[in-house]
Amino acid sequence: SQQGEEDPQALSIQEGENATMNCSYKTSINNLQWYRQNSGRGLVHLILIRSNEREKHSGRLRVTLDTSKKSSSLLITASRAADTASYFCATGGNDMRFGAGTRLTVKP
Amino acid sequence: DAGVIQSPRHEVTEMGQEVTLRCKPISGHNSLFWYRQTMMRGLELLIYFNNNVPIDDSGMPEDRFSAKMPNASFSTLKIQPSEPRDSAVYFCASSLSLGVNSPLHFGNGTRLTVT
Numbered sequence: 001s002q003q004g005e006e007d008p009q010a011l012s013i014q015e016g017e018n019a020t021m022n023c024s025y026k027t028s029i030n031n032l033q034w035y036r037q038n039s040g041r042g043l044v045h046l047i048l049i050r051s052n053e054r055e056k057h058s059g060r061l062r063v064t065l066d067t068s069k070k071s072s073s074l075l076i077t078a079s080r081a082a083d084t085a086s087y088f089c090a091t092g093g094n095d096m097r098f099g100a101g102t103r104l105t106v107k108p
Numbered sequence: 109d110a111g112v113i114q115s116p117r118h119e120v121t122e123m124g125q126e127v128t129l130r131c132k133p134i135s136g137h138n139s140l141f142w143y144r145q146t147m148m149r150g151l152e153l154l155i156y157f158n159n160n161v162p163i164d165d166s167g168m169p170e171d172r173f174s175a176k177m178p179n180a181s182f183s184t185l186k187i188q189p190s191e192p193r194d195s196a197v198y199f200c201a202s203s204l205s206l207g208v209n210s211p212l213h214f215g216n217g218t219r220l221t222v223t
Contacts, residue, residue, distance in 0.1 A: 035212075042199055042214030043199070043201075045211035048209065050209070093207075094206040094207070098151040099150070
């Protein structure tokens with residue numbers, strides 16, 4: 001299995017703004033997952049999008065998937081200081097592998 | 109649901125010592141994963157089990173690393189002897205099953221420092 005790669009590496013925004021993070025991968029996938037990691041904690045699963053889905057919403061999260069471009073994006077709307085964390089995409093079958101993550105800072 | 113429980117939370121040891129990290133997966137989860145996280149290498153998958161059986165240990169960096177899962181509620185990752193380059197945060201994660209649609213549930217990790 002191969003891992004996704006997130007872009008940008010770091011993102012700093014003001015509270016209330018939207019944050020967009022991107023993920024690219026190299027081979028075909030069954031699904032793509034996004035996780036969040038707060039400092040000093042384990043990763044927390046946010047959302048899973050299947051390969052036959054193009055868009056998925058969960059609260060203030062919106063994920064898109066473009067299998068022709070082998071890319072996905074995670075949009076967090078109306079960001080809050082509590083959204084400050086690292087965000088990872090993950091691909092794989094039985095063995096989930098993660099990219100290096102995007103470090104998001106939301107300034108109050 | 110207590111989540112995935114890892115112990116100890118922090119471990120500081122001297123080079124050459126044996127280190128044992130412990131993990132209790134979520135009850136009812138059949139798959140367990142060990143990851144290592146460092147600034148340089150990010151999150152690396154070390155090994156994963158299904159129904160207590162190791163499925164893929166190709167990520168284990170060296171023979172100094174070994175993992176066991178004697179029963180459905182307990183797993184250990186052992187490093188013997190430890191080296192300074194083993195310093196990292198080690199995460200255990202569990203999922204309902206192997207398969208493409210099973211999210212991982214992570215513990216809060218063990219921060220290992222080898223001096």
